[in-house]
Amino acid sequence: MSSKAxxxxxxxxxxxxxxxxxxxNESSDQGDSPFVIAAKTASGAIASRRASADNAPAKPPKxxxxxxxxxxxxxxxxxxxxxxxxxxxxxxxxxxDRNGGMRTYMTPSEEALIxxxxxxxxxxxxxxxLSVAEPATAALIRAxxxxxxxxxxxxxxxxxLERPLSFDCDVGPGPKAGVIVENCRGxxxxxxxxxxxxxxQIPVSRQWIGxxxxxxxxxxxxx
Amino acid sequence: xxxxxLTSRLMATTLxxxxxxxxxxxxxxxxxxxxxxxxxxxxPGGIDTPTAEALPDGTLGATLSYSEYARRHNVVFxxxxxxxxxxxxxxxxxxxxxxxxxxxxxxxxxxLRIQLLDEAGWRPAVAVGLQDFVxxxxxxxxxxxxxxxxxxxxxxxxxxxxxxxxxxxxxxxERGDQGGKPNVDDWFTGSAKPFGSITWQVNDRLSLAxxxxxxxxxxxxxxxxxxxxxxxxxxxxxxxxxxxxxxxxTLGGETFGAQFSFSLNPRKAPYPSGLEKAPAPVRPRPxxxxxxxxxxxxxxxxxxxxxxxxxxxxDALAKEGQLLESMALSGNRAEVRIxxxxxxxxxxxxxxxxxxxxxxxxxxxxxLVITSSADGIPTSSVTLRRSDVERLENTEASKVASAAxxxxxxxxxxxxxxxxxxxxxxxxxxxxxxxxxxxxxxEPLRYEVGAEARATYEIMPGLILAGTLRQRAFGSMDQRGPxxxxxxxxxxxxxxxxxxxxxEARPELETLNGVPRVRSDTRMYRSDGPTIPELTVAWxxxxxxxxxxxxxxxxxxxxxxxxxxxALWKPVNSPLAFGAEINRVRKRDFDDxxxxxxxxxxxxxxxxxxxxxxxxxxxxxxxxxxxxxxxATITLTREFANGWRIGAFATKxxxxxxxxxxxxxxxxxxxxxPISWATGQPSRQRASSTLRAxxxxxxxxVNVNGRLYDKVRDSHSVKLYEGWGRFWR
Numbered sequence: 022m023s024s025k026a027x028x029x030x031x032x033x034x035x036x037x038x039x040x041x042x043x044x045x046n047e048s049s050d051q052g053d054s055p056f057v058i059a060a061k062t063a064s065g066a067i068a069s070r071r072a073s074a075d076n077a078p079a080k081p082p083k084x085x086x087x088x089x090x091x092x093x094x095x096x097x098x099x100x101x102x103x104x105x106x107x108x109x110x111x112x113x114x115x116x117x118d119r120n121g122g123m124r125t126y127m128t129p130s131e132e133a134l135i136x137x138x139x140x141x142x143x144x145x146x147x148x149x150x151l152s153v154a155e156p157a158t159a160a161l162i163r164a165x166x167x168x169x170x171x172x173x174x175x176x177x178x179x180x181x182l183e184r185p186l187s188f189d190c191d192v193g194p195g196p197k198a199g200v201i202v203e204n205c206r207g208x209x210x211x212x213x214x215x216x217x218x219x220x221x222q223i224p225v226s227r228q229w230i231g232x233x234x235x236x237x238x239x240x241x242x243x244x
Numbered sequence: 245x246x247x248x249x250l251t252s253r254l255m256a257t258t259l260x261x262x263x264x265x266x267x268x269x270x271x272x273x274x275x276x277x278x279x280x281x282x283x284x285x286x287x288p289g290g291i292d293t294p295t296a297e298a299l300p301d302g303t304l305g306a307t308l309s310y311s312e313y314a315r316r317h318n319v320v321f322x323x324x325x326x327x328x329x330x331x332x333x334x335x336x337x338x339x340x341x342x343x344x345x346x347x348x349x350x351x352x353x354x355x356l357r358i359q360l361l362d363e364a365g366w367r368p369a370v371a372v373g374l375q376d377f378v379x380x381x382x383x384x385x386x387x388x389x390x391x392x393x394x395x396x397x398x399x400x401x402x403x404x405x406x407x408x409x410x411x412x413x414x415x416x417x418e419r420g421d422q423g424g425k426p427n428v429d430d431w432f433t434g435s436a437k438p439f440g441s442i443t444w445q446v447n448d449r450l451s452l453a454x455x456x457x458x459x460x461x462x463x464x465x466x467x468x469x470x471x472x473x474x475x476x477x478x479x480x481x482x483x484x485x486x487x488x489x490x491x492x493x494t495l496g497g498e499t500f501g502a503q504f505s506f507s508l509n510p511r512k513a514p515y516p517s518g519l520e521k522a523p524a525p526v527r528p529r530p531x532x533x534x535x536x537x538x539x540x541x542x543x544x545x546x547x548x549x550x551x552x553x554x555x556x557x558x559d560a561l562a563k564e565g566q567l568l569e570s571m572a573l574s575g576n577r578a579e580v581r582i583x584x585x586x587x588x589x590x591x592x593x594x595x596x597x598x599x600x601x602x603x604x605x606x607x608x609x610x611x612l613v614i615t616s617s618a619d620g621i622p623t624s625s626v627t628l629r630r631s632d633v634e635r636l637e638n639t640e641a642s643k644v645a646s647a648a649x650x651x652x653x654x655x656x657x658x659x660x661x662x663x664x665x666x667x668x669x670x671x672x673x674x675x676x677x678x679x680x681x682x683x684x685x686x687e688p689l690r691y692e693v694g695a696e697a698r699a700t701y702e703i704m705p706g707l708i709l710a711g712t713l714r715q716r717a718f719g720s721m722d723q724r725g726p727x728x729x730x731x732x733x734x735x736x737x738x739x740x741x742x743x744x745x746x747x748e749a750r751p752e753l754e755t756l757n758g759v760p761r762v763r764s765d766t767r768m769y770r771s772d773g774p775t776i777p778e779l780t781v782a783w784x785x786x787x788x789x790x791x792x793x794x795x796x797x798x799x800x801x802x803x804x805x806x807x808x809x810x811a812l813w814k815p816v817n818s819p820l821a822f823g824a825e826i827n828r829v830r831k832r833d834f835d836d837x838x839x840x841x842x843x844x845x846x847x848x849x850x851x852x853x854x855x856x857x858x859x860x861x862x863x864x865x866x867x868x869x870x871x872x873x874x875x876a877t878i879t880l881t882r883e884f885a886n887g888w889r890i891g892a893f894a895t896k897x898x899x900x901x902x903x904x905x906x907x908x909x910x911x912x913x914x915x916x917x918p919i920s921w922a923t924g925q926p927s928r929q930r931a932s933s934t935l936r937a938x939x940x941x942x943x944x945x946v947n948v949n950g951r952l953y954d955k956v957r958d959s960h961s962v963k964l965y966e967g968w969g970r971f972w973r
Contacts, residue, residue: 045673045698118525120637125525133522135638143638145522145973148515148924153638153972175640179513179921180302181589181886183641183969 085111089242100242101126103134107235113242134239138163139216139223141230141237149233152176152183158190162201163221167193172205176231276326276359277369277391280399280443280451281481281489282505284309285375285383286318286330287357290441290455291477291493293409295401296371296391298359301325302510302884304915311501313337313464321890323882326359331913331935333683336382338467347467350688353379368392374431375408380423381416385409386432402440410437411458424907453479461495473498510888515924517973523596524560526637529607541575541608550661557604558663564596565926569617569705570660578605579613581622581660586926588887588918589967590616590959594626598633615653616959620705621784621792622653624816624959641969650961652816655786672699677714681721682935692719692770706784710949715774723834724767725753744768748834751842757903760843762870763944768834769802776837777802782950790815792952801947804829805840812952817961819855823953824848827946845872847946853953855962859883870944873897877943885966887918887930895943903942910943912936
């Protein structure tokens with residue numbers, strides 16, 4: 022009956038707090054009133070802002086090189102370093118699984134990049150994710166050949182549907198030796214992906230995720 | 245066949261990238277002309293006068309406008325690409341409200357506008373509109389208007405108006421008219437007068453407007469005093485942030501006003517894909533040579549295999565907000581029953597469960613069956629081949645949809661084994677609550693704040709005890725009897741309310757014009773002591789593949805207790821459903837939480853539900869309502885794949901307009917916005933509200949929790965496929 026006693030204790034403690042906060046063992050989807058949710062969201066936002074303000078001076082961020090060195094030491098899996106230009110941060114991501122040529126890399130906070138033979142084909146957990154990319158240019162890029170091919174990229178629109186955007190892309194050698202560039206246009210935007218190709222592998226690349234997230238630079242730390 | 249339906253549902257039109265970026269260059273082709281600013285009546289337009297513009301499809305917005313003559317609270321909804329609707333609650337100054345002893349009038353009104361023609365070449369966009377067409381008539385008027393872009397930044401509109409728009413008033417209503425119904429006889433009658441406006445978009449933020457209006461605010465000026473405003477109005481609007489706008493305007497230079505607008509577009513979520521953690525990826529099976537034992541299926545003979553696998557899968561699913569209620573496992577097939585507690589789209593729950601199954605199950609299991617459970621009743625099964633899940637991971641979502649089979653779930657448990665420790669299941673919650681009351685003419689916004697404790701005890705899947713206890717702390721919703729109504733000898737005397745003691749002491753007051761008071765004395769239930777809004781036992785079941793049932797008994801809601809029984813026929817792949825409900829209820833005592841009053845009634849409905857394409861749904865209920873009146877309710881709702889839901893309903897029963905009273909018949913709108921849309925965090929929580937024109941006694945139903953249709957539909961074909969884009973999410 023200790024569980025009953027502990028529930029009783031929790032209920033009593035809760036009752037005292039009830040005016041200010043809420044508690045219980047219901048999962049969050051069981052429904053607070055909208056006003057409580059709004060208050061929680063607001064206080065959460067304030068708290069996170071405060072937390073980041075508090076943390077910022079106390080803990081200087083590690084440089085990408087330090088992060089890479091540490092990850093290589095503690096994590097035996099394949100690793101990449103991803104630099105998100107619009108988010109202004111670089112992260113080491115470790116491979117969690119592979120399915121054929123597709124690899125899923127994740128951060129400890131469970132954001133993910135999905136790569137297929139060096140081409141970025143999806144992101145998860147970033148808020149404006151690339152649902153799936155179908156780059157018909159992949160073969161040209163890995164072979165280092167020039168040519169044109171389409172590229173379809175699918176996103177979640179705000180109304181909750183997965184919608185395709187298709188682009189026309191030209192592949193060719195870039196200004197630097199060993200770098201292949203892919204220039205794509207469509208829907209009123211254009212973007213340029215760059216790939217360093219070595220023996221059919223792509224150790225370093227800069228690829229466009231989508232209109233909101235912009236470019237990510239991906240560097241292989243351990244293949 | 246299913247393929248083509250899927251295609252239409254999943255392969256939505258290709259969007260200009262601007263839509264995803266959220267830029268404002270709204271020049272999409274074949275869309276009605278898009279609004280620049282909002283009028284004081286909450287419609288796209290000039291200042292007071294309308295234009296032929298529309299808002300982006302699905303936009304929900306609000307405009308608060310304030311001047312010497314009126315304070316208007318407008319809610320606007322672009323219900324369809326060419327249909328704009330406004331619900332307005334206005335404080336009209338200078339008009340005496342004798343019933344409520346006010347020198348101003350609180351008035352509800354409703355507008356519709358239809359965009360008939362788009363701008364093309366020399367042809368302007370054309371719209372026709374009805375203003376205040378079911379209200380008391382204070383703003384009643386009609387118009388036809390044309391709008392044309394003169395230059396990219398200058399837009400001109402001209403039109404003809406009737407009624408209020410031509411400066412003629414149709415107020416007050418004739419004696420005995422209860423208002424609230426379409427005043428068709430008045431439409432487009434009286435003299436027609438012109439109006440027009442010019443707007444200039446100075447830059448991205450600032451726009452200026454000038455208009456010629458024939459509305460001279462005759463009634464208001466008589467009451468407020470001063471001169472009638474001229475016909476020329478001027479305004480400046482400034483836009484900022486995500487969809488906010490402030491405006492300053494003058495009506496004829498005589499009167500100045502200010503307004504504030506904001507709009508939400510369901511298509512413009514802050515985090516369109518959501519911020520939920522990335523799913524665990526598929527784990528492909530090892531080659532048969534690498535795991536001959538796993539591939540042989542021999543492991544299935546081991547009695548310890550299933551409990552261990554089930555526990556591991558249950559733990560993994562729990563991290564995804566999914567309850568593994570039960571599981572069946574054989575050498576080549578696994579079925580799981582999951583209760584989705586996190587994702588607004590069932591497809592996302594199914595997709596994540598499928599991936600976790602590839603990580604937990606031995607390689608010989610090829611058939612994966614994922615059965616969705618709605619609080620204990622199985623509602624649908626998605627059957628997938630494991631090799632398809634492996635092959636199609638992270639591809640276009642429609643591919644795996646074509647490879648999956650959606651069927652009615654088996655109603656009986658069969659070989660399913662309940663997960664250890666799942667039932668009985670006790671949940672509780674203590675927290676604050678806030679109740680709002682709107683549209684009371686004496687005090688338009690009333691509230692009550694207090695503490696609430698809620699608990700549910702699920703004895704076995706489908707059998708649930710639920711209770712809520714509330715204690716009010718403070719607020720402005722005191723216990724009060726219903727309104728005394730108009731004194732027939734002295735109609736101008738202000739309206740009063742019965743004191744609670746008098747109302748309880750005189751049972752004859754509980755009927756009005758022969759109609760029992762079933763809702764109009766709701767305020768009697770606002771007592772200072774603890775209240776029990778709900779204390780029920782509910783039993784959900786599924787007697788056949790396509791029929792669901794519910795029996796609920798106890799204190800169903802604050803005002804009624806009794807028994808409610810319901811049955812629903814809804815095959816998983818059918819857009820059509822039928823339901824029947826019967827309730828025997830008794831009115832609860834106002835103060836004694838377990839006591840009852842004398843009024844007892846049987847209510848019941850037969851219902852038909854239909855899910856149209858593009859997220860439109862319709863519901864028709866025919867039957868007997870709480871006051872013993874008989875009639876029908878029609879509900880039309882628009883739903884988006886992200887969970888937004890906006891609907892309107894109307895009920896007409898055999899009560900005459902006089903018996904029903906003000907408003908003539910019951911009607912209202914409901915809005916429900918998922919919290920996840922605003923925060924990006926995955927959650928099934930919603931912010932919902934139903935606004936009724938008036939709370940009257942006709943056309944009222946018992947508010948019993950857990951009605952079946954919405955419970956089972958999330959995992960049925962229309963909604964499941966609508967959200968299927970989130971399968972690999």
